[in-house]
Amino acid sequence: MAIFSFKHYLLFLFLIFTTTNASDVPIFLRQNCTTNETFTSNTTFQVNLRTLLSSLSSNATRNTEFRNATVSGGSPSDTVYGLFLCRGDVPPQLCQQCVLNATQRLGNQNTDSCKFAKSAIIWYDECLVRYSNRDFFSTVDTRPRMRLRNTANISHTKSFLRLLYTTLNETADEAANSKGAKLYATKQANISGFQTLHCLTQCTPDLSPQDCRRCLSGVIEDLSWCCPGSQGGRVLYPSCNFRYELYPFYRMDSPAPQGILSPTNSTTEKGEAGKRGISSEIGTVTFVSIAVTGLWWVFVNVGTLNFTIQTPSLWVCTDITVYPDPNAKTEYYKHKIGKTIDELQIFLQTNITKMPHSNYLAILSVFFFLFSSLFFSTKATPIYSSHVCTHSTINQTxxxxxxxxxLLLSSLSSKATQATQFYKTTIASETSNAVKGLFLCRGDTLAAACHDCITAAAADLKRRCPVEKEAIIWYDLCMVRYSNQNLNNIVPGVDMSDSKNVTSINLDRFNELLAGLLNSLATKAKNSADKKFATGVVNLTSSVTLYGLVQCTPELSFFDCNMCFSSAIASVPNCCDGKRGARVLLPGCNIRYEVYPFYNSSNTLAPPVVKPRPSGRSGVEVILTFVIPIVAAMVLFTFGICSVMRKQAKSVIELWKETEVVLVIIVFVSRIRQKTDHAAASDGLTGRLGNW
Structure with a gap:
């Protein structure tokens, strides 16, 4: 897969990614103050200002989203007017904390940039607080103003802007005419199956409906000043504001609507891969037609199977083409296998029943491939995906x-040995040198593989980001992250995509099915109580299946998980439009889809059950007693065939033209693996047999 950074898409997201816990920290945006009017220290105005800010802060504790107040002095010049406004969807606790932080910042006259200003306003993501020496209540104020924009651009700008202006104005109408105490409204509009437009407008409740709509009309007109062609943006006036994004940045009473189309013939958690098998009983004969190149010797030049070596006994498969009939080369099955033996096993279990049962060419190398993983306890090396190092560095002293x-990285690695899929901790909390960290293993990962992945990722992260205070690394099966800041903030993520496009189905239809699959999986994952993980499939054609996987870090709330998934899914058209496979990796969540089964739906993360080994011969030994002689004979037969073929000075192509090699593989592997896994777990032999 090609890897592309999309920091431009996520750089803006750190401003909005908050959680709903009491420990949340409100996100500061900006403050503005007048410089032409100031007061001096220890004056009546300063005393009145402190009284006002204290009053606003205390009133925010009473589940009040809006409050204005006045503190009068001995003369009109000493009177102070002020208010606070929390965003319409913000919970009371977060509103209270936001107003408290804002008033403390405004009241810090010693270090603040607005030192001794008689008029000031401060914006947080969750609230605003302002004060002035003039009466501004029930007045439309459009200055000072502030803009923030998402640096990622939208495609199809004209149609998007039409939809945006329409939706913003409809939202403004709802806010101005709302029947409740707050002049606030949100609205959504579908752009595509991947992308939904989310809009928010709000006025200070002291405005009349007419003044609110007039203020919102003005702020919407500033859209061209703020963010032309951007995927998201906002304009903030003292009296009103708007914001739009392609993800749900506000809380909703009910879950957001899903994509345009829901997938058909889909499964979650336990997909079709677990239902199809090579054989159901030991002794069943299965004929496999797979053309192989790149192994020790090539038997038939029909298709391609590319290999690389990780260990002397472990091959890694990346691409396979299957021709059911050597005389009809135009009809074939081509599948992307993946990178590990387990993925090849999943492929064979899932797709063997799809292949026609005539003219099979069985390549013994496939059996040797599985044989290697069966009799050599070789562990696959964890596969690196990507990483991000922030610009914040550690003082060398x-x-x-x-x-x-x-200590943190060591703690994460040691915790992974306890069959824990997710873990979050802090070293030296409540100090200036505190460091927070977490790891997450993919939901279908076995305990041993999870441990190996976390151990490798933690060491690799230290090597790739040696002096950074915040960093994250993704492997195929896990993620490790640390920071000296709040881990709830989003740092830039990455996307990865297949270099080839989908050709077996119309692109529009493919996008509809893909969006429906990802959205339905996101719904299942964010509503789950434990893993926040889901997998599923949808049939693209009669012979091509699309496989999807989504996962959130388990500590995220429904709101945060939903926002993260929406952000990831919305980025698919920009990074991976029409690609056969792709993944989007964010600190809080990730999504992936492929046209081959890349996950194991039967795997669960659980510690091995260790029992005393009974006397006598175990089930594993009995099975291997029969299997080893058969395997040995077939291996010797293979080397004999290969030796003869090496002596022939013929090209692979001519060999195919003149020779049809038909080999029969007695495939016991699927059921043998099931039975020996069970027996090994019972006998405490899991570590000796390895993960095969």
Missing amino acids: NTIFQTNLD
Whole structure:
């Protein structure tokens, strides 16, 4: 897969990614103050200002989203007017914390940039607080103003702007005419199956409906000043504001509507891969037609199977083409296998029943491939995907933070040995050198593979980001992250996509099915109580199946998980439009889809059950007693065939033209693996047999 950075898409997201817990920190945006009117220290105005800010802060504790207040002085010049407004969807606790932080910041006259200003306003993502020496209540104020924009651009700008202006104005109408105490409204509009437009407008409740609509009309007109062609943006006036994004940045009473189309013939958690098998009983004969190139010797030049070597006994498969009939080369099955033996096993289990049962060419190398993983306890190397190092670096003289970071990474690695799929911790909390970290293993990962992945990722992260205070690394089966800041903030993510496009189905139809699959999986995952993980499939054609996987970090709330999934899914058209496979990796969630089964739906993360080994011969030994002689004979037969073929000075193509090699593989592997896995777990032999 090709890897593309999309920092431009996620750079803006850190401003909005908050959680609903009491420990949430409101996100500061900006403040503005007058410089032409100031007061001096220890004056009546300063005393009145402190009284006002204290009053606003205390009133925010009473589940009040809006409040204005006045503190009068001995003369009109000493009177102070002020208000606070929380965003319409913000929970009371977060509103209270936001107003408290804002009033404290405004009241800090010693260090603040608005030192001794008689008029000031401060914006947080969740609230605004302002004060002035003039009466501004029930007045439309359009200055000072602030803009923020998402740096990622939208495709199809003209049609998007038409939809945006229409939706914003409809939202403004609803806000101005709302029947409740707050002049607030949100609205959504479908752009495509991947992308939904989310809009929000709000006025201070002291405005009349007419003044609110007039204010919102003005702020919407500033759209061209703020963010022409951007995927998201906002304009903030003292009296009103709007915002739009392609993800749900506000809380909703009910879940957001899903994509345009729901997938058909889909499954979640337990897909079709677990239902199809090579054989159901030991002794069943299965004929496999797979053309192989790149192994020790090539038997038939029909298709391609590319290999690389990780260990002397472990091959890694990346691409396979299957021709059911050597005389009809135009009809074939081509599948992307993946990178591990387990993925090849999943492929064979899932797709063997789809292949016609005539003119099969069985290549013994496939059996040797599975044989290697069966009789050699070779562990697959964890596969690196990507990483991000932030620009915040460690002071080279600060050995305390470096020591704490080493302790954190060691703690994460050791915790992964306990069959834990997700873990979050802090070293030296409540100190200036605190470091927070977490790991997450993919929901279908076995305990041993999870441990290996976390151990490799933690060491690799330290090597790739040696001096950073915040970093994240993704492997195929896990993610490790650390920071000296709040882990709820989003750092830039990455996307990865297949270099080839989908050709077996119309692109519009493919996008509809893909969007429906990802959205339905996101709904299932974010509503789950434990893993926040889901997999599923949808049939693209009679012979091509699309496989999907989504996962959130388990500590995220429904709101945050939904926002993260929406962000990831919305980025698919920009990064991976029409690609046969892709993934979007964010710190809080990830999504992936392929046209081959890349996950194991039967795997669950659980520690091995260790029992005393009974006397006598175990089930594993009995099975291997019969299997080993058969395997040995077939391996010897293979080497004999290969030796003869090496002596022939013929090209692979001519060999195919003149020779039809038909080999019969007695495929016991699927049921043998099931029975020996069970027996090994019962006998405490899991570690010796390995994960085969």
